[in-house]
Amino acid sequence: MSVPPPPALRPYQIELINDLYRQLNEGHKKIAIIAGTGAGKTVISGQICAHAEAAGKRLMFLVHLDVLVGQTYQKMQSFGLHCGFIKAGWEEDRDAPIQIASVQTMAQRKWWRTWPADVIFYDEAHTTLFSRVGKAVLNTTHRDAVHLAMTATPERLGKDQLGEHLETLVASPVPSDLQAMGFLAEMKYFSMPPDGVADLKGVKTVRGDYDEAGLKNACDRPELVTKIVREWKRLVPGKRSIAFCVDIEHARHVTEAFRRAGIASDTVEGGTPIKDRQRMYADLREERILVLTSCNVISIGFDEPSVEVGLMLRPTQSSALHFQQIGRVMRISPQTGKRYGMILDQAGNLERLGFPEDIEEYRLPMRKDNGSGGGKPPPMKACPQCGRMVLSFIVKCPECEHKWVSERPMNLEDMVAIYSREQAHQIKDIPTLMEIFRDHRRRVFKSGYAPTLAEHNFYEHCGREPKASWYLGSIFGRRPTWEQQDAFFTYLQRSAKRIGKGSDWIVREFEKEFGPGTWEKMARMKPQRARQ
Numbered sequence: 001m002s003v004p005p006p007p008a009l010r011p012y013q014i015e016l017i018n019d020l021y022r023q024l025n026e027g028h029k030k031i032a033i034i035a036g037t038g039a040g041k042t043v044i045s046g047q048i049c050a051h052a053e054a055a056g057k058r059l060m061f062l063v064h065l066d067v068l069v070g071q072t073y074q075k076m077q078s079f080g081l082h083c084g085f086i087k088a089g090w091e092e093d094r095d096a097p098i099q100i101a102s103v104q105t106m107a108q109r110k111w112w113r114t115w116p117a118d119v120i121f122y123d124e125a126h127t128t129l130f131s132r133v134g135k136a137v138l139n140t141t142h143r144d145a146v147h148l149a150m151t152a153t154p155e156r157l158g159k160d161q162l163g164e165h166l167e168t169l170v171a172s173p174v175p176s177d178l179q180a181m182g183f184l185a186e187m188k189y190f191s192m193p194p195d196g197v198a199d200l201k202g203v204k205t206v207r208g209d210y211d212e213a214g215l216k217n218a219c220d221r222p223e224l225v226t227k228i229v230r231e232w233k234r235l236v237p238g239k240r241s242i243a244f245c246v247d248i249e250h251a252r253h254v255t256e257a258f259r260r261a262g263i264a265s266d267t268v269e270g271g272t273p274i275k276d277r278q279r280m281y282a283d284l285r286e287e288r289i290l291v292l293t294s295c296n297v298i299s300i301g302f303d304e305p306s307v308e309v310g311l312m313l314r315p316t317q318s319s320a321l322h323f324q325q326i327g328r329v330m331r332i333s334p335q336t337g338k339r340y341g342m343i344l345d346q347a348g349n350l351e352r353l354g355f356p357e358d359i360e361e362y363r364l365p366m367r368k369d370n371g372s373g374g375g376k377p378p379p380m381k382a383c384p385q386c387g388r389m390v391l392s393f394i395v396k397c398p399e400c401e402h403k404w405v406s407e408r409p410m411n412l413e414d415m416v417a418i419y420s421r422e423q424a425h426q427i428k429d430i431p432t433l434m435e436i437f438r439d440h441r442r443r444v445f446k447s448g449y450a451p452t453l454a455e456h457n458f459y460e461h462c463g464r465e466p467k468a469s470w471y472l473g474s475i476f477g478r479r480p481t482w483e484q485q486d487a488f489f490t491y492l493q494r495s496a497k498r499i500g501k502g503s504d505w506i507v508r509e510f511e512k513e514f515g516p517g518t519w520e521k522m523a524r525m526k527p528q529r530a531r532q
Contacts, residue, residue: 006050006079007043010183012173017047019170024146030138032125032162032169033150034362037327038184039172042075042303045121045150050079053097057118060099062106062128062137070274071303072100072123086112103133113141125149126156126320129165138165152327153320155365157208163364171362175330176422179357184330186340187357187423189350190235190415197348198224200315209317212247219313219347220250225257228311228346231415232291233261236342240284241309242302243293244325251293254313258291265291268298285336298328305331308338315347322353330356344415355420425463437466438474445475445488450495451509471512485514485522 009017016035023031035041045061052059063072069087076083076098084096087105099115106112120142122128129138129149138147147166154162154169178184191197198221203214232241245251251267258265266289268280277297283289285306292298295314310329316322329341343350419427419436427433437458444454458466476484492506507519514522 006046009043009047010040012181013040013044013047016044016170016172017051020048020148023168023170028167029145030147030166030168031149032154032166032364033148033171034152034154034169035150035172036152036175036178036356036359036362037324038175038178038331039152040183041150041152042071044172045123046075046079046081048148049076049081049098049121052119053081056097058097058099058116059119059121060101060112060115060117060137060142061121061123062101062103062134063123064103064127064131065124066102066104068123069100069102076100103128103131106133117142117145119146119148122147122149125151126153126162129162130156130160151320153323154362155319157318157320159367161365161367163366166364169362169364174359174361175356176359183332185332185338187326187330187355187420188340188342189345189355189418189420190231190343191345191348191350191418192415197346198315200348203315205317209321210315215246215315216250219246219315220253224313224346225253228254228313228344229257229261229263231344231346232258232263232309232311235344235415236309238290239308239342240287240304240306241291241311242284242298242307242328243291243311244298244314245293245295246314248295250313251295254293254311255291263291264289265293268292268294270295270297272297302328303331304328305333306336306338307331308340309342309344312343312345312347312349315352316349317352319353322349323356325349326356345418346415350418355422357420357422419461421461424461427462430467433462433464434467434470436462437470441471441474445491448491448494450499451492452499468512472515473513475513480514482525485510485518486526488513489522 016033020031020033033044035044049059049061061072063069066087069085069090073083073085081098082093082096083098083100084093085091086099086101086109088102088108090100094111094115099112099117101112120137122134128134149162149166151162156162172178173181175184179186198215198218200210200214200218203218204211228243243251243254245254248267248269251269255265255267266280266283268277272280280289280292281302281304284292285304291311307329310325312325326341326343329343331341332338345351416439424436427436437454440454440458440461441451444451444457455466458464472478473480475488480488489506489510492509495509496502496506510519510522511517
């Protein structure tokens with residue numbers, strides 16, 4: 001069988017590799033290579049390895065998952081490279097100029113410690129570089145080598161960050177630029193209302209992310225599993241989909257629910273043999289199944305561009321995991337007529353961690369940037385009674401002693417479309433802009449913040465001011481009850497006190513929501529209501 005020619009590089013990939021060599025020529029020896037999902041990490045790393053072999057260098061290529069050894073070898077073969085393996089079940093060839101090494105197998109073998117590598121390449125560096133073996137290679141056994149650390153997601157959970165270990169970086173264009181170039185698919189996002197996602201109030205954080213046992217109790221619930229099947233049928237029927245679940249039992253429950261609904265589905269597990277995985281991926285590509293569920297198996301190393309939909313069913317605090325999962329459906333697939341990727345977020349991850357289109361630049365994260373473990377400040381919430389901001393796990397407000405109810409009814413409203421800042425700035429459709437503004441108004445009101453925050457958030461999100469007509473009925477609709485008007489009046493009183501506004505501001509804000517003359521009508525009725 002003939003070996004296909006090496007893949008042609010895109011212009012920005014050539015530029016990235018040239019940037020890398022400029023950094024090396026300037027004397028840097030520890031360099032991050034940041035290339036987001038779909039930027040072509042496989043091609044970039046393969047070309048770097050080909051250049052190293054052609055220059056007579058020895059290179060050790062570290063991977064952290066067994067399944068990635070075969071994928072890496074296929075990549076090397078496409079460039080015609082000569083490889084040995086440090087991996088159980090693969091043939092050793094210590095004379096080969098490139099060694100593909102599993103960090104798990106390296107922990108069991110010793111000969112690599114003295115293998116004269118000129119270059120160490122860390123694949124998925126946010127994991128391999130921080131393994132026990134990775135740290136030994138970097139700091140002890142091969143500290144004089146050139147260290148190249150490739151990742152799509154530089155931020156990682158925990159305090160230890162790439163910036164503590166590397167000197168500089170080179171990077172591909174950010175996702176929005178790759179979309180503009182036609183190398184990534186445009187995206188559509190759908191999410192539950194804020195109080196309709198899994199209830200995480202009782203879920204502890206362990207090593208920077210949600211405790212899996214707590215997540216299971218919150219997410220693996222029949223009403224949520226049934227809900228995502230219903231939303232799939234409503235929003236994305238017939239589209240190839242992958243589901244990111246909490247654990248394998250949750251993944252199986254989701255598969256069973258889809259099957260009961262007459263939708264062909266399967267589950268890929270950590271112990272699924274590689275041949276069976278490949279069969280499942282082919283089944284998805286050929287539409288013999290439409291939904292493939294997993295737990296942490298198709299977040300990394302899964303490359304099936306035809307997949308159009310990602311179901312986010314596992315809440316996370318890890319931006320790396322979050323963007324890896326979205327990236328699974330951002331690949332272009334002209335052969336299958338894929339027009340865009342879609343995310344159905346039942347986990348609240350988009351609101352918690354953001355959108356790939358809103359990444360403005362890549363940087364090397366440092367420990368000092370990351371006091372809470374995920375590159376974000378500690379999660380906060382507003383007291384709905386007095387407005388004080390408190391840590392999200394607080395159950396009793398220190399200001400007014402309001403108590404949060406730990407059990408809340410599950411909101412099973414329909415998912416709604418949501419937009420990244422990059423997407424929202426490009427929207428021209430007035431009804432869509434109006435609905436985005438009204439969503440900001442409803443969220444701010446529910447959180448107890450002053451209504452001026454909705455205007456600020458809308459401007460930041462969409463890059464324009466709301467029209468005066470958009471306010472009317474934005475929170476309560478066109479037929480508000482007396483109780484709703486009274487609640488809004490109380491809310492405005494509290495807001496005015498907090499932000500230093502007078503009674504004329506309260507009147508204006510009231511009539512923005514309920515219409516001209518409604519303030520005077522309410523003022524007349526309020527004494528009558530009080531006497532009843």
